[in-house]
Amino acid sequence: MTLLPRFFAEYQHRIDGELRRVVPGSRDRVQEAMAYAVHAPAKRIRPVLTMLTAELCGGSSARAMTAACSIEMIHAASLILDDLPVMDDSPLRRGKPATHVAFGEAMALLAAFGLLSGAFSAIARGYEPPLGSRIAALLSDAVGAEGLIGGQAADLLATDQQITFETLERIHRGKTGALFSVAATAGAMTADAADDSIAALQAFAKNLGLAFQIIDDLLDVEGDPAITGKPVREDAKKTTFVSFSGPEGARQLATELCHTADRALQPFGRRAERLRELSAFVAARMS
Amino acid sequence: MDAPRDPRLREVDDLRRQLRSLGYLDAGVDRFVLAPAARNRRPLAIGWLASVRIGVLAALLLGPAAAIGVSARVPGLITGARDGFVVAAYLGLLFGAACSAAAFAISLMASLLVRQPAFSRRRRGLAFAAGAAFTLACLAYLTLWWDASRFGAPGWRSLWTTIPLAFAAGVSLLLGHLVTVTTLAVVVSRNDGVEPAHGVPGSSRLVLAAAGGLTFCGALLLFSLTARSGRQIADAPRLAVVASGVRVRVIAIDGFDPRIASRLAGAGRVPAIAALLDGARAVIRFGDTRDPARAWTTIATGQPPEVHAVHGLETRRVAGVQGSFATDQRSGVGRALGDVTDLLRLTRPSVVSGSERRVKTFWEVATSAGLRTAVVNWWATWPASADAGLVVSDRATLRLEKGGTQDAEIAPPGVYESLRTVWPALRAEAAAHAARLRDGTEMGALLRRSAELDALQIAITKQVAGPNVDLVCTYLPGLDLVQYGLFGSSEAASASPASVAGRLAALDEYYVLLDALLGPAVGVSDDDLLILITSPGRVTEPGPGLLLAHGAATDARLLDDDAQPTDVMPTILQALGVPLSRELAGRPLVELFGADFARRYPVRQVSTYGVPSAPRAERRGEPLDQEMIDRLRSLGYVR
Numbered sequence: 001m002t003l004l005p006r007f008f009a010e011y012q013h014r015i016d017g018e019l020r021r022v023v024p025g026s027r028d029r030v031q032e033a034m035a036y037a038v039h040a041p042a043k044r045i046r047p048v049l050t051m052l053t054a055e056l057c058g059g060s061s062a063r064a065m066t067a068a069c070s071i072e073m074i075h076a077a078s079l080i081l082d083d084l085p086v087m088d089d090s091p092l093r094r095g096k097p098a099t100h101v102a103f104g105e106a107m108a109l110l111a112a113f114g115l116l117s118g119a120f121s122a123i124a125r126g127y128e129p130p131l132g133s134r135i136a137a138l139l140s141d142a143v144g145a146e147g148l149i150g151g152q153a154a155d156l157l158a159t160d161q162q163i164t165f166e167t168l169e170r171i172h173r174g175k176t177g178a179l180f181s182v183a184a185t186a187g188a189m190t191a192d193a194a195d196d197s198i199a200a201l202q203a204f205a206k207n208l209g210l211a212f213q214i215i216d217d218l219l220d221v222e223g224d225p226a227i228t229g230k231p232v233r234e235d236a237k238k239t240t241f242v243s244f245s246g247p248e249g250a251r252q253l254a255t256e257l258c259h260t261a262d263r264a265l266q267p268f269g270r271r272a273e274r275l276r277e278l279s280a281f282v283a284a285r286m287s
Numbered sequence: 288m289d290a291p292r293d294p295r296l297r298e299v300d301d302l303r304r305q306l307r308s309l310g311y312l313d314a315g316v317d318r319f320v321l322a323p324a325a326r327n328r329r330p331l332a333i334g335w336l337a338s339v340r341i342g343v344l345a346a347l348l349l350g351p352a353a354a355i356g357v358s359a360r361v362p363g364l365i366t367g368a369r370d371g372f373v374v375a376a377y378l379g380l381l382f383g384a385a386c387s388a389a390a391f392a393i394s395l396m397a398s399l400l401v402r403q404p405a406f407s408r409r410r411r412g413l414a415f416a417a418g419a420a421f422t423l424a425c426l427a428y429l430t431l432w433w434d435a436s437r438f439g440a441p442g443w444r445s446l447w448t449t450i451p452l453a454f455a456a457g458v459s460l461l462l463g464h465l466v467t468v469t470t471l472a473v474v475v476s477r478n479d480g481v482e483p484a485h486g487v488p489g490s491s492r493l494v495l496a497a498a499g500g501l502t503f504c505g506a507l508l509l510f511s512l513t514a515r516s517g518r519q520i521a522d523a524p525r526l527a528v529v530a531s532g533v534r535v536r537v538i539a540i541d542g543f544d545p546r547i548a549s550r551l552a553g554a555g556r557v558p559a560i561a562a563l564l565d566g567a568r569a570v571i572r573f574g575d576t577r578d579p580a581r582a583w584t585t586i587a588t589g590q591p592p593e594v595h596a597v598h599g600l601e602t603r604r605v606a607g608v609q610g611s612f613a614t615d616q617r618s619g620v621g622r623a624l625g626d627v628t629d630l631l632r633l634t635r636p637s638v639v640s641g642s643e644r645r646v647k648t649f650w651e652v653a654t655s656a657g658l659r660t661a662v663v664n665w666w667a668t669w670p671a672s673a674d675a676g677l678v679v680s681d682r683a684t685l686r687l688e689k690g691g692t693q694d695a696e697i698a699p700p701g702v703y704e705s706l707r708t709v710w711p712a713l714r715a716e717a718a719a720h721a722a723r724l725r726d727g728t729e730m731g732a733l734l735r736r737s738a739e740l741d742a743l744q745i746a747i748t749k750q751v752a753g754p755n756v757d758l759v760c761t762y763l764p765g766l767d768l769v770q771y772g773l774f775g776s777s778e779a780a781s782a783s784p785a786s787v788a789g790r791l792a793a794l795d796e797y798y799v800l801l802d803a804l805l806g807p808a809v810g811v812s813d814d815d816l817l818i819l820i821t822s823p824g825r826v827t828e829p830g831p832g833l834l835l836a837h838g839a840a841t842d843a844r845l846l847d848d849d850a851q852p853t854d855v856m857p858t859i860l861q862a863l864g865v866p867l868s869r870e871l872a873g874r875p876l877v878e879l880f881g882a883d884f885a886r887r888y889p890v891r892q893v894s895t896y897g898v899p900s901a902p903r904a905e906r907r908g909e910p911l912d913q914e915m916i917d918r919l920r921s922l923g924y925v926r
Contacts, residue, residue: 199322
């Protein structure tokens with residue numbers, strides 16, 4: 001099993017604490033479902049990315065915390081929806097029964113919407129204008145028809161279909177890349193970063209996000225369910241990167257994407273060491 | 288034999304290409320240019336900010352390249368590495384601004400076109416067309432720039448040509464690609480951010496290689512179509528002198544009017560000039576002689592100003608650059624441009640120097656042929672180069688007056704030291720000569736000052752040019768100064784008849800004084816050939832000049848057919864036995880020489896004299912730029 005970089009633990013701990021504050025478990029069934037989805041054991045790569053980019057751009061991770069948690073809440077909501085029987089119909093998530101299995105489909109749906117609205121509420125309350133509205137706009141783009149929703153729709157339409165590589169990229173860009181990109185950008189924005197820095201971080205996130213997804217596809221074929229938390233060959237009906245290039249080709253492309261992500265960090269020099277460790281971790285997941 | 292390639296690897300290559308076209312696997316230049324698009328700005332803002340970044344890249348790539356071209360086009364502007372950096376920075380700014388403006392205009396046009404129904408679904412095509420147009424324009428400019436820089440070696444096969452053309456193709460493709468991605472970003476943002484399904488055009492390595500090859504071939508084709516035959520710089524052959532045994536003494540007199548000289552000769556007042564007028568003589572048809580640097584460099588090089596590149600006495604020095612460049616002060620536009628750039632402190636007036644000259648002078652050719660030469664006070668001879676024989680440049684008198692460490696005013700440097708020790712005596716000799724002028728003549732101060740200046744040049748020549756020197760050239764400005772001072776001013780135009788008569792008498796007197804200066808030179812030995820060259824000087828109406836030859840090898844005859852100023856150089860070199868370059872614009876006036884000389888020393892030719900080498904001059908002293916301008920202004924040469 002590949003270990004997360006050492007520095008991750010501290011960030012994960014802080015994020016988990018903040019998420020517990022924002023999404024407390026209670027007797028309320030829907031809030032329980034929301035907390036179940038959010039507090040399940042997870043790597044928290046996206047929110048950590050947000051905090052790291054904020055620090056890299058001279059800001060503070062504390063100021064980026066609200067954006068980081070909002071992104072994780074949106075991610076958790078997308079996973080709830082993704083696992084539903086009408087979508088991917090996946091019974092297992094993060095090593096536990098999926099939310100709809102544990103709480104029923106109706107509660108799962110409501111929990112997903114609760115998390116989404118909670119995320120935007122946190123942004124609106126957490127940041128002064130215009131920063132709050134800019135991050136909210138970014139998040140809504142990442143969720144909308146060009147982001148998660150668009151990617152999931154294309155994914156559903158592609159099931160049992162022969163799709164082109166460009167369509168596959170479109171799916172992954174929406175389902176994974178969009179939120180990765182927002183995670184990097186929002187952190188930098190809380191630090192009032194320059195356009196060049198934001199562009200560099202977007203290039204980093206774009207390449208790393210796709211690498212992450214390709215490796216997910218690889219793990220679906222070759223991974224251990226005890227480690228991945230997902231059944232093997234769950235995506236057998238879908239066209240994946242592995243379908244196009246074979247496992248070896250997919251591994252090669254993922255490595256190149258991680259290297260490109262590292263090169264995008266050149267303007268930051270040694271200050272970006274933690275992001276490089278993150279990229280190394282993503283690359284190491286497949287080894 | 289190569290093993291067949293694994294089809295899986297081909298698929299990976301294909302996927303890699305597609306990923307590139309979709310913006311992955313790229314952490315470099317595209318991101319730099321498209322950074323402004325990161326915050327979802329308005330299309331025009333994206334276009335403008337991305338165009339500025341394209342301009343920055345263009346400045347970095349094109350500035351140094353253009354500086355190399357300019358160093359060939361404008362000799363004298365870049366005198367060293369520091370000048371090169373400064374000029375590259377200026378040109379980089381210029382090209383950067385131009386490329387920014389062009390890229391912005393193109394992306395703006397595309398963003399307007401995309402609103403049209405016919406183009407709304409052709410965003411990739413539109414972006415590709417914009418980039419292709421930029422690439423072609425850039426390629427055409429860079430290729431023609433290299434062609435015009437005169438660096439091109441014979442034939443396109445030379446590395447010296449193919450490497451710059453490959454550079455031109457690469458830069459053009461890069462900038463064109465950046466315009467493509469900028470245009471795509473602009474039209475996508477215009478279209479509510481919906482990206483085209485096929486990503487950035489031309490991201491495939493195969494397509495890029497093909498485009499690179501095509502672009503390079505296009506550059507080669509354009510280069511070969513536009514290359515002018517015979518413009519290439521060939522190596523100068525070694526010059527073999529057939530020694531005629533003649534020592535040539537050249538005296539150049541500015542502001543000389545043959546009619547006045549003939550009148551005075553007839554009256555017996557100028558016996559030396561009369562003797563010269565009675566010898567071999569050719570009438571030179573001058574054009575505009577109002578600018579002495581231009582006219583006398585034409586005489587010295589045997590080439591017209593378009594070739595020798597000394598267009599005028601007044602040049603401009605770019606702020607931060609030691610070298611200077613010529614501005615056409617005769618045209619209104621040239622003067623206005625110069626005034627504007629002076630006002631903006633981008634340039635300041637300067638005086639033309641030998642660094643601007645593109646071809647060799649006759650004394651430089653003679654020196655390269657192994658003859659001993661000396662030149663005194665000729666225009667545009669500063670900085671004095673140790674490669675050009677003994678040079679007492681047009682700034683030497685000023686330096687000798689001022690003293691201190693010299694700034695390449697005299698070469699070899701030891702001559703300066705020897706002249707410094709005898710300088711008081713030379714001044715006294717010149718003052719004594721000027722004292723022959725009667726006091727009380729109109730504008731006596733002007734006459735004495737001019738006479739002193741001429742006498743000093745003759746005295747310096749006597750001091751530095753020993754009997755073994757094969758070629759001695761001396762330029763005398765005094766008569767032109769007097770003529771211009773007496774009749775060139777606005778005050779002279781409104782002078783009374785009595786005043787005009789007085790001025791004419793003063794001018795006559797100066798001819799007499801000049802004749803006394805020339806007297807010793809006319810009494811030449813059997814081996815000496817005195818060549819007197821005259822120019823009408825700074826007069827409004829172009830008049831004739833003279834080439835008077837006296838002494839060894841001459842034939843007493845008048846050539847009344849129109850000799851040209853460019854004929855002087857070949858005539859002098861022919862007298863010395865130096866072969867003539869086929870590149871020379873003029874012909875040797877062999878009719879001036881005796882039949883025996885002409886038979887024994889037929890005209891021999893070589894392909895070229897080559898180009899002058901960069902002046903090898905020690906420049907340690909304080910420059911006299913401002914003092915030179917002040918002096919020329921006081922003498923009426925510059926405004």
